[in-house]
Amino acid sequence: MRKVFGDFELTVEAGYFRTSQIVVLMGENGTGKTTFIRLLAGKINPDNQDQPRLNLTVSYKPQKLSPKNIAGTVRHLLQTTILDQFIHPHFRSEVMKPLAIDDLLDLQVAQLSGGELQRVALVLCLGKPADLYLIDEPSAYLDSEQRIHTMKIIKRFIFNSKASAFVVEHDLIMAAYLADRMIVFEGNPGISATARRQCSMAEGMNDFLRHLDITVRRDPTNMRPRINKYKSSRHMEQKKAGVFFASQPCKY
Numbered sequence: 001m002r003k004v005f006g007d008f009e010l011t012v013e014a015g016y017f018r019t020s021q022i023v024v025l026m027g028e029n030g031t032g033k034t035t036f037i038r039l040l041a042g043k044i045n046p047d048n049q050d051q052p053r054l055n056l057t058v059s060y061k062p063q064k065l066s067p068k069n070i071a072g073t074v075r076h077l078l079q080t081t082i083l084d085q086f087i088h089p090h091f092r093s094e095v096m097k098p099l100a101i102d103d104l105l106d107l108q109v110a111q112l113s114g115g116e117l118q119r120v121a122l123v124l125c126l127g128k129p130a131d132l133y134l135i136d137e138p139s140a141y142l143d144s145e146q147r148i149h150t151m152k153i154i155k156r157f158i159f160n161s162k163a164s165a166f167v168v169e170h171d172l173i174m175a176a177y178l179a180d181r182m183i184v185f186e187g188n189p190g191i192s193a194t195a196r197r198q199c200s201m202a203e204g205m206n207d208f209l210r211h212l213d214i215t216v217r218r219d220p221t222n223m224r225p226r227i228n229k230y231k232s233s234r235h236m237e238q239k240k241a242g243v244f245f246a247s248q249p250c251k252y
């Protein structure tokens, strides 16, 4: 698939995805992740119109959230857009409660903070039944604790609903937690880039981090990824071995 936008050209290599699987899109700013998500969402068309269309229902959370023209409260918005899920006990306990949406119900949508709006936007996205969820930067505006909550909610929701998801995520730790598979975007930001064929999370992370000259180890106590200090002995050792993202704590 190909898309030219002014001076920018995106090429997408052919790939596949499965149910209950999350594909995380990683790449530098301006390499076309949002463009790709918008192509999948049908918001824009590829240049090569002979592309087979995805015969799937999609639900899309855009990167930029614009509440200013939405009148009324969060309760009104949710009741008028996702009523079935809004009153469904399972959705309430699995998505709305952990995102603390009840605290926001009586607030005006137009007056929500960035983080509050992000939580509402995620509920709206997951509240729409779909085969494919397209979620652009779910952790933007959230603090670190909310990010972890949010990632757990998305992971559990996609697994249990047997849907699939493509998620744009800049936070390395969150990306590593979320991803079953990964698509790495490579190229010259704002000029031309390629969305590589999807690969395993470890492979994708390794490619992305090699490009940035960053190495990540695993904390042996909790397995969380930790970024090595640049040019530290650990960094140099991993770099020499070509292990930019260590999936096991034992060696690094």
Ligand SMILES: Nc1ncnc2c1ncn2[C@@H]1O[C@H](COP(=O)(O)OP(=O)(O)OP(=O)(O)O)[C@@H](O)[C@H]1O
Residues within 6 Å of the ligand: 005, 006, 007, 008, 027, 028, 029, 030, 031, 032, 033, 034, 035, 036, 063, 189, 190, 191
């Ligand atoms: N509507 C448009 N018209 C012209 N150019 C556009 C349009 N939308 C995006 N672009 C250009 O396409 C390129 C890729 O943008 P895109 O937002 O897809 O990248 P991204 O990887 O999602 O970036 P970020 O991580 O910063 O969100 C940029 O150079 C951008 O200026």
